[in-house]
Amino acid sequence: MARPRSEEANAKILEAAVGLLFEKGLDGFTIDEVASRSGVAKTTIYRHFSSGNEVLVTALDSTIRPFPTPDTGTLRGDLLEFMEVVVPIFASAQLRPLMLGLVGAAATDTELFRIQTAMLTERTMPLRTIIDAAKARGQLPDSLVFEEAFDFIEGPLLAQWIQRPETLIDIDIERLVDRVLAALAA
Amino acid sequence: MARPRSEEANAKILEAAVGLLFEKGLDGFTIDEVASRSGVAKTTIYRHFSSGNEVLVTALDSTIRPFPTPDTGTLRGDLLEFMEVVVPIFASAQLRPLMLGLVGAAATDTELFRIQTAMLTERTMPLRTIIDAAKARGQLPDSLVFEEAFDFIEGPLLAQWIQRPETLIDIDIERLVDRVLAALAA
DNA sequence: CTATAACGCTACGAAAGAGTAGCGAAAGCC
DNA sequence: GGCTTTCGCTACTCTTTCGTAGCGTTATAG
Known part of the structure; x- marks a missing residue:
């Protein structure tokens, strides 16, 4: 009124x-x-x-925004493109305190855990598409669960991010992806 | 006096x-x-x-304490024993809020980052020994830097710990180790 | 044009936490 | 056994932050 x-x-x-x-x-x-x-x-x-x-x-x-989904025709190409987008984000010095603080706070605050999960879900949406496409092409076994793949794709990045953030700039993405592919094939 | x-x-x-x-x-x-x-x-x-x-x-x-160092004679055996010790620690619900809070706070506090690093160094000391032994046996290339190996050994665990802590109890350690070995061999 | 609710401002009150002051009592050194 | 310093206690100050009250001003719906 x-x-x-x-x-x-x-x-x-x-x-x-x-x-x-x-x-x-x-x-x-x-x-x-x-x-x-x-x-x-x-x-x-x-x-x-x-x-x-x-x-x-x-x-x-x-701050949650959709992420681009690569479609190069091969799993290796898709993962490389995905990493090209994600690695600079991890390497950003500004984002680190906020995101790690969120991880820490989310351990005790359910609402923040929800946000953390939502952010992650949005950011990893392309990965789901990539994995599914690779399964359809027979490059990955249908039995592979996404979460397990995710742990091996982002886990090494995460470990480096927490422990030695300054080394992320010089990371060899090709080598990283090749190791990830080997792990997923096992 | x-x-x-x-x-x-x-x-x-x-x-x-x-x-x-x-x-x-x-x-x-x-x-x-x-x-x-x-x-x-x-x-x-x-x-x-x-x-x-x-x-x-x-x-x-x-709270920083030394960790046991496996010596089974094979890389796979050593990693399995290492995981048998580390996984329950990650799975402990009590430790999680503290450790993740530390990770978050360490992003902005250099003294806490020092502690975080010290804790990690102590906890991963056995890993260094394991990797060196494997190199000596020719199971791993001498060119492999420890940090890269570490990221693939603990990274997947870390990702799961942050994202889906409740699933850590049922983790298949053998499958995890086999994937890690494949990644390290690549 | 006028009533109604939002706006900005200053000032509060409440709570939590860090760190300190001053006291009487107790414990160890010699 | 006496001197000195610690201990526990109560009470206090200081700072930060949250959230609110009151009031004069301003925009806008009808």
Whole structure:
């Protein structure tokens, strides 16, 4: 009947929240900081969101985007293209604190675990297509379950990411993929 | 010259700190809680440690223990024994929040990253021996760098641990090791 | 044009955690 | 046995962050 909630304010809040998350990670995330960055008054933030945690969750959710699906005709080619996209993301120094912080927090917070899983599902959607296509071509056995394949495709990357992030830039993707293929064939 | 610092109090502080870490993880770790659990007064804790963070770090350091090194004569046998020890540790529900929290916090805190690395180094010491022995037997090429082997040995485990922890109990260790061996041979 | 609700602002209150001050009591060194 | 320092206790300050109240101002639906 009267003045509606400003959609612009909502967008500014989320934009600032996302930026803050990328800069300071989960720990540095405070509503006061979101307020000062966005130019939106803290009280207004609480008019748009029921709690600070809801701002955080909504901001995280908003970062989930679809990933491109390679289709080169061979499993090896598809995996190479997939890695070309994923490795730079892992190598990004800005993303690391946020994503690892999320992994840590998700261990005790079910809502954050849901987000973590949703992010992963979206990011690995292309992998499912790749694996299915390889099965259809007879390059992989039908009995291979996706989760097992996933563990071998992203696991080594994950281990390196956590332990020696600085070495990810120089990674030899071809060698990595060849090892993965050998593991999947076993 | 006078009364010395109680070694018993020091032990009780660390014992309580470790217990708290395992139960509540890094986030739930407070000096007040350590004080009430240990029965040692908070003021006394600050006489023994210069800061709460030092209590945390010392407690974490104290949990680092040496790992057994298998020696079965074959790479496959050694890896199987190694996995028999490591998998139950990963599968432990109590350890997960703490370790993943540590991973997350280590992304922004250099001191915690040092601890994380130290823990990992200790835990993977047997792996180095195993890999070296396999090289000496000619089962692995001398050119294989340890870090690359490590990523393929623990990476898949790590991926599963983060994503689907509940499935770790039923893991088929033999199949896992066979896939790892195939990857290392590639 | 007017009523209604959102906006921004300043100021609070509440809670949690770190770390400190001051005290009487107790324990170890000599 | 006495001197010294620790211990436990209570109480306090400081800081951070969350979330809310009140108020004057502004936009907008009808």
